[in-house]
Amino acid sequence: MRQQQAGATPISQTFRHPDILEIARREGKVTVDGLAEHFGVTHQTIRRDLTELADSGKLERVHGGAVLPSGASNIGYAERRNLHEEAKIRIARACAEHIPDGCSVFLNIGTSTEAVARALLRHRDLMVVTNNMNVANILVDNPECRIVLTGGALRRMDGGLVGNLTIETIRQFKFDIAVIGCSAMDADGDLLDFDIEEVGVSQCIIAQSRKTFLVTDHSKFKRSAPARIASAREVDMFFTDLPLPAGLAEKCDSWGTEVHFAPEE
Amino acid sequence: MRQQQAGATPISQTFRHPDILEIARREGKVTVDGLAEHFGVTHQTIRRDLTELADSGKLERVHGGAVLPSGASNIGYAERRNLHEEAKIRIARACAEHIPDGCSVFLNIGTSTEAVARALLRHRDLMVVTNNMNVANILVDNPECRIVLTGGALRRMDGGLVGNLTIETIRQFKFDIAVIGCSAMDADGDLLDFDIEEVGVSQCIIAQSRKTFLVTDHSKFKRSAPARIASAREVDMFFTDLPLPAGLAEKCDSWGTEVHFAPEE
DNA sequence: AGTTTTATTTTCGTTTATGTTCGTTTCACC
DNA sequence: GGTGAAACGAACATAAACGAAAATAAAACT
Numbered sequence: 001m002r003q004q005q006a007g008a009t010p011i012s013q014t015f016r017h018p019d020i021l022e023i024a025r026r027e028g029k030v031t032v033d034g035l036a037e038h039f040g041v042t043h044q045t046i047r048r049d050l051t052e053l054a055d056s057g058k059l060e061r062v063h064g065g066a067v068l069p070s071g072a073s074n075i076g077y078a079e080r081r082n083l084h085e086e087a088k089i090r091i092a093r094a095c096a097e098h099i100p101d102g103c104s105v106f107l108n109i110g111t112s113t114e115a116v117a118r119a120l121l122r123h124r125d126l127m128v129v130t131n132n133m134n135v136a137n138i139l140v141d142n143p144e145c146r147i148v149l150t151g152g153a154l155r156r157m158d159g160g161l162v163g164n165l166t167i168e169t170i171r172q173f174k175f176d177i178a179v180i181g182c183s184a185m186d187a188d189g190d191l192l193d194f195d196i197e198e199v200g201v202s203q204c205i206i207a208q209s210r211k212t213f214l215v216t217d218h219s220k221f222k223r224s225a226p227a228r229i230a231s232a233r234e235v236d237m238f239f240t241d242l243p244l245p246a247g248l249a250e251k252c253d254s255w256g257t258e259v260h261f262a263p264e265e
Numbered sequence: 266m267r268q269q270q271a272g273a274t275p276i277s278q279t280f281r282h283p284d285i286l287e288i289a290r291r292e293g294k295v296t297v298d299g300l301a302e303h304f305g306v307t308h309q310t311i312r313r314d315l316t317e318l319a320d321s322g323k324l325e326r327v328h329g330g331a332v333l334p335s336g337a338s339n340i341g342y343a344e345r346r347n348l349h350e351e352a353k354i355r356i357a358r359a360c361a362e363h364i365p366d367g368c369s370v371f372l373n374i375g376t377s378t379e380a381v382a383r384a385l386l387r388h389r390d391l392m393v394v395t396n397n398m399n400v401a402n403i404l405v406d407n408p409e410c411r412i413v414l415t416g417g418a419l420r421r422m423d424g425g426l427v428g429n430l431t432i433e434t435i436r437q438f439k440f441d442i443a444v445i446g447c448s449a450m451d452a453d454g455d456l457l458d459f460d461i462e463e464v465g466v467s468q469c470i471i472a473q474s475r476k477t478f479l480v481t482d483h484s485k486f487k488r489s490a491p492a493r494i495a496s497a498r499e500v501d502m503f504f505t506d507l508p509l510p511a512g513l514a515e516k517c518d519s520w521g522t523e524v525h526f527a528p529e530e
Numbered sequence: 531a532g533t534t535t536t537a538t539t540t541t542c543g544t545t546t547a548t549g550t551t552c553g554t555t556t557c558a559c560c
Numbered sequence: 561g562g563t564g565a566a567a568c569g570a571a572c573a574t575a576a577a578c579g580a581a582a583a584t585a586a587a588a589c590t
Contacts, residue, residue, distance in 0.1 A: 025387050029280055032577075042539055047578070062280055063547060063577065068387075069408065136398065136419060149426055151416030151434045154401060161414055165437075169416045169430060279547080297567075310548055312568070328556065328567065 090262035110181035178209035189232035192225035296330035355527035375446035443474035454497035457490035
């Protein structure tokens, strides 16, 4: 006993989904009521459709219907930013204290480097080059800071600008300081990353810089990643929140890599 | 970003939230009264909405309403953006209607092209290249749009990325459509700009594109500027809000430049 | 035929958004 | 610096929307 609205052809599920998305894109939103009438099905059926579409990330559920997903940015990254947030802020502050006014700095992709950007908001006469849109958006608020963005495709996941343009841009500069992060760090003192492309960028940055600063919270010591960026030997200053594993501390010492701990408040 | 107090469920938003944000972005501020009337709900409901949006950092609460948070961008530019705002939106909408899904587009610096970016938020499968940070920040909200930024120094005044990197980046692409604005337009149909550097960029864009769209409101007819970008002859479609001066209309006609007027609502 | 699977509707208890009321805070004007 | 009006937030009531599960219908497969 299917209730059939006049003019509305009952359409089975597979056909409804694309249609719903189409309407959502055109109107910006959809309502349970409206769709139920449009397709000639019950509210419950529409709810199920919307739940499925929301689960697959194509819509965002609201009371009474659904809307297009707003903040496209990757949730994982937003959450990662909150992870160890206080530690990151402390580390960033310590790092910023070693960045003098008036110098040229590169900040690459990563939540830690974004924290450094925030810590640089009061610095003066800086020249910051970055391949991270978030860093640029943060430092816009510092009027005494020149900002240069590398070109590239915008990766929504983390605001990174990726592609071969990045390295070409970096080659045109010589930085006083490079601030880099890493995805993981192993016991040998090797800096590791998940993304192989970024390794090339990071290596290029190090090569073009007079000094290299590494910012990493302690959680990176426990993790691993496939691609090798460089050795901590090439790092001049290493900012972190907790004491290093014993072996690593000795190695840094012998390499002349200064290790700075951000004090707990 | 997401308020996750008690349960794990991402608290449901309201239909109104995206709308409120859009209004806020357009007008720079929103009032409780205005929104209550606009949506036909009580003040208390609007207050709740604003509180939630403020909690998630998307707005900043003030007595009687809310404003955009950072206030990052240059005030002069923000004011200019409000100038002829409705006209720009209409023009941009008309322009966006002639940009099909799935094509590659360049958007250059200017408030008009930013309006086009906003009008493209619902388009699908686009590839947008731009030298305008604001355009990138706007289109981040369209998950079905690939964004490529040219490199360059960030000019706070207008969010432009300037420098020789821009042209080098553009040369690596061939666009289906170039959307450009201009500072002024004279009676001969020449497009003019205040900034000589940008003229080179604009010319390069035109050369690399299959079609060229010009978006300009009528105020540009009355102004003049020192540098010449090109002639309207090289423009395929010309979007504006009021009828052109007589001589210019004839010229466009003879050049085969389609002129589209955005209808008053 | 019959049987299983899938899709939809129905029902019902629970959750959520909104409106209403009221006491408190903030703003603007004198 | 005081005063009145507007704006605010908290608490409660209500109606709408919700999800889960059982009942029913349609489709698909032997």
